[in-house]
Amino acid sequence: MTGRFPIEDVSPSVACGRYPAKAVVGELVPVSAVAYREGHDALGCNVVWQGPDGAPRPFTRMRPGEPGRDRWHATIRPDAVGAWSFTVEAFDDPYLTWHHAVSKKLAAGQGVDELANDLAEGAALLAEALDGVPAEDAERVRAAVTALGDADLSLLRRVAPALELADLLWAYPVRRLVTAGETYPVWVDRPRALFSAWYEFFPRSEGAVPATVDAPARSGTFATATARLPAVAAMGFDVLYLPPIHPIGRVNRKGRNNTLVAGPDDVGSPWAIGAAEGGHEAIHPDLGTAADFRDFVGAAAGLGLEIAMDLALQCAPDHPWVTAHPEWFTTRADGSIAYAENPPKKYQDIYPLNFDNDPEGIRAEILRVVLHWVGEGIRIFRVDNPHTKPVDFWHWLITEVKRVEPDVLFLAEAFTRPAMMHGLAKVGFTQSYTYFTWRTSPAEMREYCAELLAAADYMRPNFWPNTPDILPESLQHGGPPMFRIRAVLASLLSPSWGMYAGYELFEHVPRPGAEEYVDSEKFELRPRDWAAAEAQGRSLAPFITRLNEIRRANPALHQLRNLHFHEIDNPALLCWSKRDADTGNTVLVVCSFDSTTVQWGNTTLDMPALGLDWHERFTVHDELTGASYDWGQHNAVRLDPYLQPAHVFTVRTAPVGGTTVAAGQTPAVPGQKDDRWSS
Structure with missing residues (x-):
């Protein structure tokens, strides 16, 4: 420690300032x-x-x-990326110091003679303060100086003008013995780094035609996938994530359901990147050309969708890098190149780097x-799988990319040990997948969210209820109500969330004994009849749309801390x-985790956290049903998994329009059916 006053335990600080903390523009x-000093x-x-x-x-x-803790607080709002x-x-x-001493002496009944030095010292101090206050406030300070020296005034009238400068001299203080602490970095991203709604689909499945006895399968293209964009945008998503769009290797290609032998119509895994047509900078010819891709990106942008690409740093055995740079791979004792393994799992169609x-060449x-x-x-x-690559490489790559284009964002798909997940966030990843899926x-969920809040200075979570790799048991067995429950939790606990296509169709059949989809889209074309599902009321899309509308309309949901x-x-x-804090907008959610049984509960609300006094009554307006309730600190709720598994309230202090419902009653969500799986 150096300097006149100790300054300790500064926050936000990531790894003692080694890496920048994170924020977004406007946050x-x-x-x-912690700062303290000797004496009084x-x-x-x-x-x-x-x-x-x-x-x-x-x-x-x-x-x-908190008094006695010597911890000081402020909030700062960055206004630019960088x-x-x-x-x-x-x-x-x-x-x-002067204000505190004079106030106490006056309260003790001390007179002019006892305060003579205080009056003189106060006048000198205020004269010094004149150099720092705005010009429009200078006359108030001069008047206070004059009053302190006017022996014709009563003591109270002499000191009152000076005491009334407390707010002004809080904002524009006289600062002596200034001690500067360490300087800490903060990287500020665009707002989408914190608040976003992601949707994932495979372009090759949109508009695909499965194989028949008379004709081979035909892949969807960027042109056919464009037809799906309006529906994704209409659900309120703003990021469309595409699995790898590059050529897929033919050597050791996997067949359907990850079988080792591919048939003539098997399209392979998009994550087995590289073939004779090119590698990571190439586009799979079945999807179209570079011009087709640009058209697709442009069409998405016109609908408010930003395209997120998959960066999967691995190669199929026939990737051009394997021939041109064998040193970028690991050679085994028998001279063969090692394929990827996570014992007992084997990925024969992928060579890890x-x-x-x-290091210089591959970087x-x-x-x-x-x-x-x-x-x-x-x-x-x-x-993809950033935890299988060196952490220092990611620090270097993200730094170099942001030096060229500061707006670039990186989402880490790292379902791994907490230290690695947090380490990747510290070195620069913008967002992180999380263990949300397995908090049931x-x-x-409350304990896990507390862990994430403790890391909010550097780690931004993105909650996904499903991915192409992950069909959790809760969705396999929970029925349509569980799909609603997990969507509520993902979209309203975290400012960023996402889902993989098919979630809105309640796809839930696993590969036996696994948390994976049967007939996984990773290995085959999976065209879906979206229009028929919606026409028959078998789609969760209206509910998803409403959740994203609520998110966009309520600034409180754009934040994590x-x-x-x-x-x-x-x-x-x-x-x-x-x-x-800016608008006073407040969202209050009560959500059931039970997809089969009606649940009752009684709340004990932390009223100041809602911007209210402990005794106040207020109106909560359910954004899912349109009903309003009169609430206080203690309230009864009833949640029916088939009619309404969650309340999503906006808190209002004035009466609102809509249906007023007695506490405990549960109006059905508009357009929602009492649907159960038949099998």
């Missing part, structure tokens, strides 16, 4: 530090905040938190590939809220 970023004189703290242009932002005064930094400063605040034999090539797609207009990459009770849990006496229910 309120909490800054805190007042200490002040502030934040010096510098933007990517190098210009300092306005002085931000910090306020003390590399920011902040420094906490501590200083002697002579005006605050070896980053140690020629340069991967950077070239990524910047190629950036040049094609891609600003989001979903990264309210207690587990504001997640707050409330008590409810039924362990099958979870209650939480989010509140936006």
Whole structure:
């Protein structure tokens, strides 16, 4: 420690400042530090905040938190993408010391003679303060100086003008003995880095024609997949994630359901990248040309959809890199190249890269590939299995890409050990897949969300109820109500969420003994009759659409750090809220985890977290049903999995239109059927 005053435990700080903390443009970023001093004189703290242009932002005064803890707090709002930094400063605040002493002496009944020095010192202090206050406030300060020296006035009238400057001199303090702490980095992304709704589909399945006895299968193309874009946009998604679109290897190609021998119509896994047609910078010829891809990206952008590409750093045995750069792979004792394994699983159609034999060469090539797609207009990459590549490589690559294009975002698909997941977030990944899928009770979900909130300075979660690889048991056996429950949890607990196509059709049949889909789309074309499903009322799309509409309309749901849990006496229910500090917008959710049984519960709400006093009554408006309720701290709720498994309330302090329903009654969600699986 150096400097006049100790400054410790600064936040946000990632790995002691080794890596930048994360924020987005317009986000309120909490800054805190422990600072203290000797004796009884007042200490002040502030934040010096510098933007990517190098210009300092306005002085931000910090306020003390819990008495006796010496922790100071402020919030800062960045206004541009790029590399920011902040420094906490501590200083002697002579005006605050003077104000405190004079107030206590007056309260003790001391007179003019006893305060003579205080009056003189106050006048000198305010004269010093004149250099820092705005010109429009200078006359108030001069008047206070004059009053302090006017012996014809009563003592109270002499000191009152000076005491009334407390707010002004809090904002524009006299700072002595200024001590600067360490400087800490913050990387600020565009808002989509924090708030986004993702949808995943395989372009080759959209418009595909399965094989018949008379004709081979025909892949969908970018042109046919374009027809699906309006429906995805209409559901309220803003990011469309595509599995790899590159040529697929023919050597060791996997057949349907991951079988080792592929038939003549088997299309292979898109993650087995590379063939004679090219590698990671090429497009599978069945999908179309580079011009077709640009048209597809443009059509998506016209509907408000941003394309996220898969960055899967692995190769099929016939990838061009295997021949041109065998040193980029691992050679086994028998001279063969090692294919990917996660024992007992084997991935014979994939060669993992070896980053140690020629680190400079392989890094340069991967950077070239990524910047190629950036040049094609891609600003989001979903990264496949980043935990199987060196962490320092990702730190280097993300830094280099953002140096060229700061808007690029990276989602880490790393279902692995917590230390690795958090490490990848620290070194630069914008968002992270999480263990959300396997948190299946309210207690587990609450505990896990608390872990994520503790890491909010660097790790942004993206909650997915399903992926092409993951069909969790909760969806296999929970029926349509569980699909609604998991969608509510994913979309309203986290500011970013996503789902894989087929979720809205309640696809739930697993491969026997596995958390995977039978007839997995990873290995075959899976055209779906979307129109027939919606016409027959077999689609969850209207419910998904409503959830995304609620998300967009409520600023409270655009944030992560504001997640707050409330008590409810039924362990099958979870209650939480989010509140936006700027607008006062507050969303309160009660969700059941039980997809088969009606559940009742009684809430004990943390009223200040809702922006209310403990005794207040207020209106909650259910955004799913249109019903309104009169609530207080304690309320009864009834959730029916087949009619309404969750309440999604906006909190209002004035009466609202719509149906008023007595507490405990549950109106059905409009357009929702009491649907059960028949098998």
